Every structure is written in C-alpha cells, then in structure tokens.
Amino acid sequence: MPCERGRFAPSPSGPLHFGSLIAALGSFLAIRSRGGEWLVRIEDLDKPREAPGAAADILHTLERLGLFWDGPVLYQSRRSEHYEAALERLRDRLYPCVCSRRDIANAAVQGVEGPIYPGRCRRVSAPVNRPAALRVLTDDRPITFHDQFHGCYTQRLESEIGDFIVRRADGLFAYQLAVVVDDAAQGITQVVRGSDLLSSTPRQIYLQGLLNLPTLTYGHLPVAKDRQGHKLSKQTGAAALDLRQPAALLFQALIFLNQRPPWELSGMTPSAVLAWAIKHWNPARVPAPFGKRGFTKDNPKNITDADSG
Numbered sequence: 001m002p003c004e005r006g007r008f009a010p011s012p013s014g015p016l017h018f019g020s021l022i023a024a025l026g027s028f029l030a031i032r033s034r035g036g037e038w039l040v041r042i043e044d045l046d047k048p049r050e051a052p053g054a055a056a057d058i059l060h061t062l063e064r065l066g067l068f069w070d071g072p073v074l075y076q077s078r079r080s081e082h083y084e085a086a087l088e089r090l091r092d093r094l095y096p097c098v099c100s101r102r103d104i105a106n107a108a109v110q111g112v113e114g115p116i117y118p119g120r121c122r123r124v125s126a127p128v129n130r131p132a133a134l135r136v137l138t139d140d141r142p143i144t145f146h147d148q149f150h151g152c153y154t155q156r157l158e159s160e161i162g163d164f165i166v167r168r169a170d171g172l173f174a175y176q177l178a179v180v181v182d183d184a185a186q187g188i189t190q191v192v193r194g195s196d197l198l199s200s201t202p203r204q205i206y207l208q209g210l211l212n213l214p215t216l217t218y219g220h221l222p223v224a225k226d227r228q229g230h231k232l233s234k235q236t237g238a239a240a241l242d243l244r245q246p247a248a249l250l251f252q253a254l255i256f257l258n259q260r261p262p263w264e265l266s267g268m269t270p271s272a273v274l275a276w277a278i279k280h281w282n283p284a285r286v287p288a289p290f291g292k293r294g295f296t297k298d299n300p301k302n303i304t305d306a307d308s309g
C-alpha cells in the first residue's frame with residue numbers, strides 16, 4: 001500500500017458543477033503531487049435526495065476530465081453493516097433524542113453551523129415510543145488541527161456544536177459517522193475538500209478518537225460561489241459542467257485555485273493539463289477560503305494564522 005491516499009467523495013444529488021470540480025481537482029492534485037493514490041467514494045446515504053443516474057454521471061464526468069481514480073468506487077449505500085458496527089462501538093456514548101428541529105431552534109443559541117444542540121435529551125430520557133435520532137455525547141476539550149491551506153483551526157464541540165447526530169430519526173446514518181468509518185476503511189491519509197466542511201472536521205476527529213481510528217491530514221479549499229455569493233451546489237441547481245472542452249474546465253479550475261497555469265495549456269488535452277498541474281501543484285498559492293489567511297474577529301471561523309506568509 002502506498003503511504004498516502006486521498007479521495008473525492010461526492011454526494012450524487014446532481015451532476016458535477018464547477019464547485020465540485022474544485023474539490024475533485026484539488027484533492028487529486030494534492031495527493032498525486034505526492035505520488036499517492038486518489039480514490040472515489042459515492043456518498044449515497046441519503047437515497048431520497050439522490051438524483052437518478054447522478055452517480056454514473058459523476059463518474060463519467062471525472063473520466064472525461066482525465067481524473068482517473070485508483071481501485072474500486074465505494075458506495076456508502078452498501079456499507080450499512082459497517083456503520084452499525086461503529087454505532088455499537090460508540091454505544092456507551094450515545095443517547096436517543098426526539099427533539100424536533102423546531103424544539104432545538106426555540107431553545108438553542110446559534111453556532112457556526114446553526115443551532116447548538118442544548119442537550120435536552122441528554123438530561124431527560126426520550127420516550128421510547130417515538131422514532132429517535134442517536135446523538136453522541138461531546139465534551140468541551142478544544143480540538144485543534146492544522147489545515148494545510150490556512151493553519152490551525154480549533155473548536156470546542158460541546159459549546160460550539162453540541163452533542164451531534166450519528167443516526168437520524170428516520171434511520172439514516174449521519175454523514176459525520178459514515179465519513180469517518182469510510183475514510184478509515186479506504187485507508188485515506190489526506191482529506192482535501194471544500195471549506196463548507198471545515199467546521200465538520202473536529203466532529204470527525206472526535207469520532208476517530210472514540211473509534212480508535214487514525215487521524216488524517218486535512219485541507220479545505222475555497223468554495224466557488226454564484227453571483228449572489230451563494231455556494232454553488234447541486235441542490236440549488238448549479239449548472240452541470242459543460243464537457244465539450246474538458247481541458248478548458250480544468251484550466252479554469254486551476255486559475256480558481258491560483259495555480260497560474262501557462263496560457264498555452266488551455267488548448268491542450270486534459271491529460272496534458274493534469275500532468276502540468278501535478279508537477280507544479282503549489283498548496284501555498286491556494287487562496288485562503290475566508291478571504292485572507294488567519295482568524296480575525298469578524299471571521300466566525302476560529303482560524304489562526306499559523307502558516308500564513
């Protein structure tokens with residue numbers, strides 16, 4: 001097994017758009033430039049939100065872009081027994097929760113990711129006759145990691161997020177649980193993805209600790225936004241990539257990632273663009289996701305300026 005592995009883990013809620021291309025390309029270059037493997041995982045846990053044909057379409061798009069992956073594609077929808085086993089291992093730290101979104105919104109303080117769960121069902125046992133979510137008990141020790149694009153990020157789970165859901169009341173396993181189980185199962189060592197997931201990382205590191213799984217290295221890329229400043233996303237109908245000129249798309253993505261590709265590359269093949277980009281990948285040039293490297297008092301994300309410059 002090579003010493004390093006990265007991955008791209010799209011949810012098949014629609015075709016790839018420019019924002020997901022950034023995550024795909026950034027994770028690909030970050031690991032290939034180190035001689036590592038790049039794996040693909042389809043995060044299709046939430047079947048109701050899946051767009052028919054989207055998984056196949058995403059894989060086809062990656063191939064057209066020359067983003068070829070190593071090994072078999074992993075589908076989360078086929079891995080329930082592994083998530084179940086992880087829940088079993090966490091059992092002593094889980095409790096059922098019947099709070100509705102409205103209950104929480106009424107009682108909670110807003111955090112980086114919406115309401116901080118106030119711990120109601122932690123204190124009062126939930127009635128057994130209602131479908132309950134499972135939450136994991138958190139504590140307030142600071143969890144700090146070094147993000148390869150912007151330095152240190154610290155979060156205290158209990159006071160900034162609250163006990164979080166690992167299995168939903170409708171029985172679906174939560175993203176936070178599945179991602180931790182699967183990153184370990186796939187032998188991933190380096191996660192590079194959009195900065196919308198930056199504040200999820202401490203939850204994932206926390207679960208890795210509870211499950212005795214290795215902690216990975218992380219890097220969060222700036223997310224592409226539409227003209228109104230909203231993150232491009234499949235749910236909000238971001239335009240699918242136009243594959244008539246795949247090399248030009250890669251070229252634009254390299255510009256977004258501030259890799260300064262030479263102009264001639266735009267007319268070449270995807271594999272020529274990628275060969276150049278692997279050779280010249282420079283993580284220090286990737287723009288910091290929140291405008292400038294480092295934590296400012298106006299920046300709600302607790303990022304410190306450990307490696308700017």
Ligand code: GLU
Nearest residue numbers: 009010011043179193197
């Ligand atoms: N499935 C997530 C998404 O499509 C990405 C998860 C991850 O990279 O950890 O946004």
